[in-house]
Amino acid sequence: MAVKVDQEKCIGCGMCENLCPEGFEMKEGTAQVKNETADCVEEAISSCPAGAITKE
Numbered sequence: 001m002a003v004k005v006d007q008e009k010c011i012g013c014g015m016c017e018n019l020c021p022e023g024f025e026m027k028e029g030t031a032q033v034k035n036e037t038a039d040c041v042e043e044a045i046s047s048c049p050a051g052a053i054t055k056e
Ligand code: SF4
Pocket: 005, 009, 010, 011, 012, 013, 014, 015, 016, 017, 030, 031, 047, 048, 049, 050, 051, 052, 053
């Protein structure tokens, strides 16, 4: 399982970092995956307004 943030889709709202600081961090205006095994990652995926976070 790999969690990814599509840098083209991410609108930089910061919601994933707010919901899941263990899993995501903001860098230069977009979100980066910090720890894809954090428990809160799923919640961030379903809450991202841009649908930019995927898990495959
Ligand atoms: S919630 Fe989605 S759009 Fe917002 S910063 Fe995170 S990845 Fe980007």
